[in-house]
Amino acid sequence: MPNDTLKWQNNQVATLIPRYERGTGNRNNADSQAKKDAKEDKSTANALIELAARHCAFFHDERGDGYAVVTDNQVQLTLGLRSKAFRRWLAGTFYKTTERAANNEALSTALSVLEAKATYDNPQLELSNRFAMRDGEIYIDLTDKRWRAIKVTVAGGEIVDKPPAMFRRYSHQQALPDPGDGGRLSDIHRHLRIKSKEDQYLVEAWLVACAFSNVPRPAITFHGPQGASKTTTARCIKAITDPSLTGSVDLGKSPADLAQILDHHGVPCFDNLTSIPTWAADMLCRGVTGGAFAKRELYSDNSDVILSFKRPIIITGINIPTHAPDLLDRLLLIELERIPANKRMDETTFWTRFNADLPLLFGALLDAMAGTLRHLPTIKLSRMARMADFTRIACAYAEYAGIGSKRMLSIIMKHASRQTEEVLQSDPVATAILNFIKKQVRWTGTATELLNLLNEAAYGPRPEKWPRQANNLTRQMNVLQATLEEAGISVTRQKKGRKGDKQVTLEYKAKSSSASSAPSNPPIDGSLPADGNLNGPSVASSREDGKCEVKQLSSALSSAIEPSIGAASGDAGGKDDKSEVISRTLAGYVAD
Secondary structure, eight states: OOOOHHHEEEEEEHHOOOOOGGGGGHHHHHHHHHHHHHHHHHHHHHHHHHHHHHEEEEOOOTTTTTEEEEEEETTEEEEETTTTTHHHHHHHHHHHHSSSOOHHHHHHHHHHHHHHHHHHOOOOOOOOEEEEEEEEEEEEEOOTTTOOOOEEETTTTEESOOSSSOOOOTBBOOOOOOOOOSOOOOGGGGGGOBBBHHHHHHHHHHHHTOTTTSSSOOOEEEEEEETSSHHHHHHHHHHHOOOOOOOOOOOSSSSSHHHHHHOOOOEEOOOOOSSSOOOHHHHHHHHHHHHEEEEOOOTSSSSSEEEEOOOOEEEESSSSSSHHHHHHTTTTEEBBBBOOOGOOOHHHHHHHHHHHHHHHHHHHHHHHHHHHHGGGGGGGOSSOOHHHHHHHHHHHHHHHSSSHHHHHHHHHHHHHHHHHHHHHHHHHHHHHHHHHHHHHHHHHHHHHHHHHHHHHHHSSOOOTOOSSSHHHHHHHHHHHHHHHHHHEEEEEEEEEETTTTEEEEEEHHHHHHOGGOSSSOOOOOOOOOOTTOOOOOSSSSEEEOOOOOEOOOOOOSSSBBOOOOOOOOOOOOOOOOOOHHHHHHHHTTTOO
């Protein structure tokens, strides 16, 4: 065997033998090399920390995560210290500066120190996802490579290179187009198949409301038969608000999955839902009105990751995928109509036309946001639906668009009555109580007595969700109470007798407080007639014999109109100064 080969093998074996099994001389040599390597790692780690301190400003977000504001080629980047993007930037910049490669141990050590500095030595700043509100101004992250944003004020929209609002980004997000001039927001209906004019106004108002990230906005729900372009409609709405590589997503398999989806998407889109499980309905309610979710941090015993979100959500389905009263109250129900055969087109043609219009539509959306900001302080409404903030935004948009706040309020109130009807028609307990109290007008008794009466009045087999015991009925009535009140049924409870038995009183009132009783043009000056009657259509009307009868709640909206163009056919279808950088970060800007 050649000497060189034997020497190579001996060296390999030596590296595999533990130090304590080698001779004293080898152990001393190994210890000396280890000290040398550790000294080199410490030197490299310190160099990495000094390099980052020269080029970056550090802060931590509201969740306690460390971030670096990096200025690279005159572009301001906001990168999480735990992210692959910042690790790559630090390693690459170190190599460009020193022509040496930093090993993983040095990088990990440096990142740990930088994260501690960001958390304990630097300020806390708020990060947003796609939309942000700052001092009455709207900021929209373009999510492009230049990290620009759109600033919208009452004067209009403009592109800014270094916005005071800072955003967190995720790999699936895509860039919005640079806005064009000359379009109108209503032009989007040339590409959609929304059945009624009133629903078109609601869609326009919802698009504007997407940018008002500080208030709850309803989840827009597109429903209709096969071939009504539900998926295509959702993709169009997504493209003008929050384009993403994923397009639509599913609900996941657990609340933790859904919470992460809501956190990572500016406008989450859930397509083709047949039904929404109870756990998902609860999480979506929190996603609409604002909520947070805590989960255990990976590889830790007692550290939590807090996800917080308040999102405009898109949902599609052939039927309305939920009739849970709390979630249905947070939905904006938009009906689509099936595309006639002579107006269908292939996907390539449709998206070529839509993408050609997209910059103009985005520019028109920014103009509509600015107009809404101008009119919003003047909006004073006497009545509001469940989503009160959205109601004000929609009415302000209506003033800008020439629709009129009175008409928009009427449309929203009619929509609220439709939500009530959906619950009444789909929930067997609500239907049974409504039919029972229509005849009784007023009834008092225990929950057990009420359940027995409802059982006697029911025909055929009991529905799946029918209460088997009185406490089950009580729980369901608690869920349905707001809906029943919208339909004119008051529910009161009190204890009576020595045993303290709970008595339930149901009463059908001739003058409902329902939103559906709003007139077609309600006053907006805050005044109401002394008797509270707005002379609009009431849910109930009085008969000559003094008893009340129920009028069927109307689900019809205004007559449908056809867009002029058909929709797609498928449903599948230089020098960096640290002090200057940090001071400008606190003010919302970072020096080049």
